[in-house]
Amino acid sequence: MTTMVQLDGAARWFGAGHTRVVALHPTTLAVAAGELLAVMGPSGSGKTTLLSLVGGLDKPSEGRLVVDGKDVGSMNPKELALLRRRTVGYVFQDLNLLAGLTAAENVAIPLELDGRSVGDARHAALDSLASVGLGELANRFPDDLSGGEQQRVAIARALVGGRPILLADEPTGALDSMTGESVMRLLRRHCDEGGTAILVTHDAAHAAWAHRVVFLRDGRVVDEARSASAPDAAVPGATAADATVSEMAGAPA
Amino acid sequence: MSVRYGLLALLAEAPSHGYQLKSAFEHRTANQWLLNIGQVYTTIQRLEQKGLVESVSAPSPDDDRREYRITDAGRTELESWFASPVVLDEPTRDELTIKVLLATAAGSVDVSGLLQRQRRASIEQLQAYTQRKAAADPERDVAFLILLDALIFRTEAEIRWLDACDARLRALGMTGAPAGATEEGDR
Helix, strand or coil: CCEEEEEEEEEEEECCHHHCEEEEEEEEEEEECCCEEEEECCCCCCHHHHHHHHCCCCCCCEEEEEECCEEHHHCCHHHHHHHHHHCEEEECCCCCCCCCCCHHHHHHHHHHHCCCCHHHHHHHHHHHHHHCCCHHHCCCCHHHCCHHHHHHHHHHHHHCCCCCEEEEECCCCCCCHHHHHHHHHHHHHHHHCCCEEEEECCCHHHHCCCCEEEEEECCEEEEEEECCCCCCCCCCCCCHHHHHHHHHHCCCC | CHHHHHHHHHHHHCCEEHHHHHHHHHHHCCCCCCCCHHHHHHHHHHHHHCCCEEECCCCCCCHHHCEEEECHHHHHHHHHHHHCCCCCCCCCCCHHHHHHHHHHHHCCCCHHHHHHHHHHHHHHHHHHHHHHHHHCCCCCCHHHHHHHHHHHHHHHHHHHHHHHHHHHHHHCCCCCCCCCCCCCCCC
């Protein structure tokens, strides 16, 4: 099992002395390749700080953070930019697609910024769009796509060129429940195929797609929930769920 | 209640024996509400006493041999059941709500810990439902998926309620937030 993200006592604070504000207390956490990790917690608990550190948008004030084998704390701005272009992809609640560009052009941006040729970038963008089921809509502009389709374009952009780590900040926030679910299926598939994803969400039903859910509170990881090992077949067996159902139905034990 | 109308709905489709009703009911509800055959016969007897179903075959001391069909009164009753929304007359007296209320009032209980333990258990339950949902076939397992959605949304509602309790008590300083905690917004 390869560790893709490793925090060893990594912390982030702002200011100094008595005005110092701790956004994330020293935190130790490892995320493996193939793992979908959800992070839950009230506003202000440090979820977004954690995501920004892993995404190379920010650096830890102390402790160590290793992403894909590289120490983020010792990176210079150029190396951080490289990490963002080649290793981690971001998906936000607000889609941040450029309205004047087609879906394919939006998805190609990270590769073009990385110096790939236009033709090469377009080819990879079309592949990435096809993998999220949007191959047919590659030449549409964002305004001509539904909210769910736009979010899938954003995921295609985050993963384009084979970036292994996907960071998603409330990616289903603006979507209805069925559309949000299709986004979660995509994230889960990315991980089932060996990728890694960290999802920040308030939505428990979406967090439940993750293998593991960590709970943050006041900048600390206070607890975690784990999914039972392998997914079972759809045919229900005797589980704790059955007891709940029987109680609801008022059936005799 | 639901078993009674469930059997009535099945009998509205075709006359049936008790054991046929049992397996059809279980199949329709994705095998999540298992009935015992005694419960089926007791329910049928009550329906028969009310004139909502009747025995097709000659009376027999052996329950297994009797076939039942729905009466006109039964159809009317069933139609009005389908036509009426389900309204809870009073809040369900569930253990979790009572536990949280009592813990809050007690003052000596770690309410924050209680809420978090429950939250973890509920999320793990949701994860189990979600795994089964991910493995289900959207076309073949429709009944199962509708049922799973019900369970998922109820569990989700419970978690939202836990979050709301937490926020409410925290605002009053009643959950014992750790020392040195900050109220800084997400960055």
